[in-house]
Amino acid sequence: MDIxxxxxxxxxxxCAARRGRMHTARGVIQTPVFMPVGTQGSVKTIAxxxxxxxxxxxxxxxxxxxxxxxxxxxxxxGGGIQKFCGWNGPMLTDSGGxxxxxLATLRRLNDDGVEFQSHIDGxxxxxTPEKCMDVQVKIGADIIMCFDECAPxxxxxxxASRSMRLSLAWARRCxxxxxxxxxxxxxxxxxxxxxxxxxxxxxxxxxxxxxxIGFPGYALGGLSVGEPKDxxxxxxxxxxxxxxxxxxxxxMGVGTPEDIWEAVERGIDMFDCVLPTRNGRNGQALTSTGxxxxxxxxxxADFGPLDPACDCPTCQGYSRAYLNHLFRAQELLVFRLxxxxxxxxxxxxxxxxxxxxxxxxxxxxxxxxxxNYQTKG
Amino acid sequence: MDIxxxxxxxxxxxCAARRGRMHTARGVIQTPVFMPVGTQGSVKTIAxxxxxxxxxxxxxxxxxxxxxxxxxxxxxxGGGIQKFCGWNGPMLTDSGGxxxxxLATLRRLNDDGVEFQSHIDGxxxxxTPEKCMDVQVKIGADIIMCFDECAPxxxxxxxASRSMRLSLAWARRCxxxxxxxxxxxxxxxxxxxxxxxxxxxxxxxxxxxxxxIGFPGYALGGLSVGEPKDxxxxxxxxxxxxxxxxxxxxxMGVGTPEDIWEAVERGIDMFDCVLPTRNGRNGQALTSTGxxxxxxxxxxADFGPLDPACDCPTCQGYSRAYLNHLFRAQELLVFRLxxxxxxxxxxxxxxxxxxxxxxxxxxxxxxxxxxNYQTKG
Numbered sequence: 182m183d184i185x186x187x188x189x190x191x192x193x194x195x196c197a198a199r200r201g202r203m204h205t206a207r208g209v210i211q212t213p214v215f216m217p218v219g220t221q222g223s224v225k226t227i228a229x230x231x232x233x234x235x236x237x238x239x240x241x242x243x244x245x246x247x248x249x250x251x252x253x254x255x256x257x258x259g260g261g262i263q264k265f266c267g268w269n270g271p272m273l274t275d276s277g278g279x280x281x282x283x284l285a286t287l288r289r290l291n292d293d294g295v296e297f298q299s300h301i302d303g304x305x306x307x308x309t310p311e312k313c314m315d316v317q318v319k320i321g322a323d324i325i326m327c328f329d330e331c332a333p334x335x336x337x338x339x340x341a342s343r344s345m346r347l348s349l350a351w352a353r354r355c356x357x358x359x360x361x362x363x364x365x366x367x368x369x370x371x372x373x374x375x376x377x378x379x380x381x382x383x384x385x386x387x388x389x390x391x392x393x394i395g396f397p398g399y400a401l402g403g404l405s406v407g408e409p410k411d412x413x414x415x416x417x418x419x420x421x422x423x424x425x426x427x428x429x430x431x432x433m434g435v436g437t438p439e440d441i442w443e444a445v446e447r448g449i450d451m452f453d454c455v456l457p458t459r460n461g462r463n464g465q466a467l468t469s470t471g472x473x474x475x476x477x478x479x480x481x482a483d484f485g486p487l488d489p490a491c492d493c494p495t496c497q498g499y500s501r502a503y504l505n506h507l508f509r510a511q512e513l514l515v516f517r518l519x520x521x522x523x524x525x526x527x528x529x530x531x532x533x534x535x536x537x538x539x540x541x542x543x544x545x546x547x548x549x550x551x552x553n554y555q556t557k558g
Numbered sequence: 559m560d561i562x563x564x565x566x567x568x569x570x571x572x573c574a575a576r577r578g579r580m581h582t583a584r585g586v587i588q589t590p591v592f593m594p595v596g597t598q599g600s601v602k603t604i605a606x607x608x609x610x611x612x613x614x615x616x617x618x619x620x621x622x623x624x625x626x627x628x629x630x631x632x633x634x635x636g637g638g639i640q641k642f643c644g645w646n647g648p649m650l651t652d653s654g655g656x657x658x659x660x661l662a663t664l665r666r667l668n669d670d671g672v673e674f675q676s677h678i679d680g681x682x683x684x685x686t687p688e689k690c691m692d693v694q695v696k697i698g699a700d701i702i703m704c705f706d707e708c709a710p711x712x713x714x715x716x717x718a719s720r721s722m723r724l725s726l727a728w729a730r731r732c733x734x735x736x737x738x739x740x741x742x743x744x745x746x747x748x749x750x751x752x753x754x755x756x757x758x759x760x761x762x763x764x765x766x767x768x769x770x771i772g773f774p775g776y777a778l779g780g781l782s783v784g785e786p787k788d789x790x791x792x793x794x795x796x797x798x799x800x801x802x803x804x805x806x807x808x809x810m811g812v813g814t815p816e817d818i819w820e821a822v823e824r825g826i827d828m829f830d831c832v833l834p835t836r837n838g839r840n841g842q843a844l845t846s847t848g849x850x851x852x853x854x855x856x857x858x859a860d861f862g863p864l865d866p867a868c869d870c871p872t873c874q875g876y877s878r879a880y881l882n883h884l885f886r887a888q889e890l891l892v893f894r895l896x897x898x899x900x901x902x903x904x905x906x907x908x909x910x911x912x913x914x915x916x917x918x919x920x921x922x923x924x925x926x927x928x929x930n931y932q933t934k935g
Contacts, residue, residue, distance in 0.1 A: 227891065228871070255858060
């Protein structure tokens, strides 16, 4: 298969859930897929070998962070982000729009781009769609994202509308610029990002105009940013069906196991979220019967595994009591063991979801998973 | 072989270096051995499986720390420290004397024992030799240590002399108490600790009296606490030859690769040190050509491995430039990757040392190692 091809293998007869395969220069990605997040070029606390063993197919990096540190020259010198990180598999970089609007200070936005100060050293930078493409081509991820403004939540209709149109104009410039500078020796795919906050007509307009520009994949941006869950579901219901079936659909920044079931049901193929690693560092484990916070006193003398149903190295090698002790003692090992378990859990969840689509039992498996998952509340 | 047996396999014809084997209930330990330190029941940032793969034979825990947190009841409930940690191999606990005299506050020492306040929550505790034995029997390590006063450096002759005699009296009480409470279902060995600061006559007196009490192994304590290297060497020269050849000789808290060669040459069999993990967390790697500090700007675009001569997962999977980036970004992964490399380096060093004794080329191998190791200065 050609690099860049998305194969739609199967669509559920029960709902819009899809089973697919994405072809990249560095391997094939089975969808629906959960992509572990390695913002600064490292999935926090986790080694590449562990990601390979658990079955991670693609990991994320962030353009804003990587541009500021170590810088595109170092990453290019190291042979591109995949080789620089020692991962050597498929990677995706976010454009950095979200980070510029949430992390950087002194942002000055105009139609041309955005000036901002680095959160690291206060240095000033100016990102335009063209600059962002230059950065992402140099970083060299297999999938790269358009530069956009990620509108905050809540956000009034007027703001959301202007912001969506700015992101559209920038998407056009990203596409044009990318076509000029893309490199023959490193085939990359540029995805468009649909915005429009929680307004269905804006989402529809964004989707239609994005498809006019034409991208090999479409993302929904600006969701899971604080809106109620029914707003997220409403946006999925309204938007995903507008997207071309033969292209991958990516819901950015999502999410929880529950959200992933809902989104796959509505036709989403790709997910990324910091939840497994961030929750891990906070002591929280995702288990087949719900969340377990190993800091809690009830686990102090609980010598069973985190999740008896799990076959990850953490559950095979360590008890809740030991993890509780490590957390209380603030031993770095615990952040790693919990992150490893949580990532395993998410990768395995997507495996279950893919199998459920193949066997055309998506809704039954969803129901069963969620009923077990809510056991502990 | 009976549990507790030390087999002296070979003694170098070139020097006092010895090749041996210690038999414990949880496995055989090849000596000379380097024991990774897991003060709170975790070799910082490192998983048990990694310790097994690198060939670690025994790891350390600390009675003072483990008594305060998670507490002996939790460890006993978990089936003893080896099982509680998920390590399941041989372990050694230090008595906690060193920590009480360096970490705890408001210490009040009398002939009976020492009252101290926990460094964690300020709670008051009273440790006697009997209490310390009770704690270490409950923790359940394969090798346990007498409770002693670790004299500071520098320390005048009068203080060193009184302190050494107090530690002797305590060693007698430890032995008596241990004989009463030792458990048939968990064979432990109690080692004596020779003190006397940097005074040869005190070290000699301590060694002679300790041997009168009689232990299955003898440690040198209160060294590598700030004294000049020639004082350490002088103490080894004066003391190790007094110890029974058929018992293991343990130099506590040592050390650097250079110190280990010197000490093995003088008849030491066992070492422990936090250096590999502590230096790792500070960005410093031990390599075959000397120390490398990955934080240094010279490694920013150095895409080679930490140590081209090393086959550890860090050197096989990651570049100096990537490690430099991780360190600057304070990504937790780097503490782990450097600690892993440094522990590999030490375990491999002891493997080289054992082979050099077997082939009776200890002095040649020592010379070659040190000449390479000092390449970078």
